[in-house]
Amino acid sequence: MRKSLPFTKPLAYGQQYYAFPLGILASHPQANDWVLSNYLQVAYVTDPSIGIDFSFYLYDYSISPWLETLKLNRELANAQSGGVNGLVRTAISADFYVYLTLNERYVPERLRYDQGLDGLHDVLVRGVDDEADVFEILGYDRNQVFRSSTVPQDELAVAYHSVGRDPFFEVPLTLYRFNPRGTYELDLQFIRQSLIEYLESFNTSLHFRALRTPWDLVYGMATYEELEKYIDRYARREVEYDILNLHTLWEHKRLMLARLTRCAQSAPALAELVAPYQRVERLAWALRLTMMAHGDAPQKSFMNEAAPILHAVRDTERKLLTQAVGALDHSGGA
Structure with a gap:
């Protein structure tokens, strides 16, 4: 299989958790009025133990009338045929993007790759190329440029299972698919x-x-x-x-x-x-x-x-x- 789902760099991409759904929607102009009716309020976190200071405020960044959103925990993701790789391949074939957390010491072109240091970060899988034996992913590279890159299919599974046991990183594996039946008028x-x-x-x-x-x-x-x-x-x-x-x-x-x-x-x-x-x-x-x-x-x-x-x-x-x-x-x- 060789497939790459559309993605357009959105107006806001500083934090990947909102950049990914916004980038999916940016490829579909009919979703623009929903985006511009939202992403208005901002919030600042004053707790120094939390790694994010200033960001947009939304109740849930994964929700939009223009997105079909599914969430799985690791237990259910691992239970799928072929494990996480099988799940990602099935998702991409059905036009779902896959949002998950990886240990970037195993992800080429990322900041912690080949440095012997763990670095947990969220990525979006947008494609698969079996001939090259890679998945296509989105996110910030080692030079902090927001772009597409690739990760060997076997390494994606290793990176997914190497994030440790900290509950903070036990985030849902989220699947996004554009919903062409969505409706929303500028409010x-x-x-x-x-x-x-x-x-x-x-x-x-x-x-x-x-x-x-x-x-x-x-x-x-x-x-x-x-x-x-x-x-x-x-x-x-x-x-x-x-x-x-x-x-x-x-x-x-x-x-x-x-x-x-x-x-x-x-x-x-x-x-x-x-x-x-x-x-x-x-x-x-x-x-x-x-x-x-x-x-x-x-x-x-x-x-x-x-x-x-x-x-x-x-x-x-x-x-x-x-x-x-x-x-x-x-x-x-x-």
Whole structure:
């Protein structure tokens, strides 16, 4: 068998757990309105024991009306004919992508490969090539470039079974398949409510307390204060260089710009906000580049450069999104 399922690099790809479903959906333009009605709220984790700081907030990143999603634990995955490799092959043949955790010391072109060190990371399997005896996978390579690569079929099984017993990595093996019968129209009322929650730093997880204990995180506009603390600690060399927080900030503005542009088609009053918000997106991009330019050795001047940009992003965005809520009030989004 030789098969590779379609995947398009999405607007947001900083964290793989949301990049993978978004990349599947990005190959299908009819799913765009669902994406732009969601991925609006953000949250910051202040617990240093958790490896993720700043991210989009969704109740479950794997759920979409445009995706058929199946989840198996390791017990059921191992019980399939041919083990995990058999399951992956069957899934790909039925147009399912496979999301799972691997030990990347056994995965070529990954950061920990051939280094004798364990490195657990999530990947998405999108294809199989029996002639080359490989699976095609997606994720960040050893140079931190988000792209496709391959792993020998036997090595995938080894990497899958070498993640240890830590419950954190006992994540479900998730199968995604695009659902062509999905339906979802751009929801201006939901977008308006989400904008208000973002502006007011509301704990959006409270909406799901019937299913899960609410998450005590920092939400919405209040995350700017946490981002400023983070870049200050980086400038003082109290934390290692990691572009992910500022990359995600830029992704959020990139998606917000696309959202405003799309909403303006249904709410023309928003059209005048698109160009000013494009400046917000460009400022977020400039902030990201500023940190990249300093890299592992930030100079004392970093905070003098970065803080004013962050403040400009925050203040301009607050003004424009407040205006967006008002425009939606008068366009049937209330």
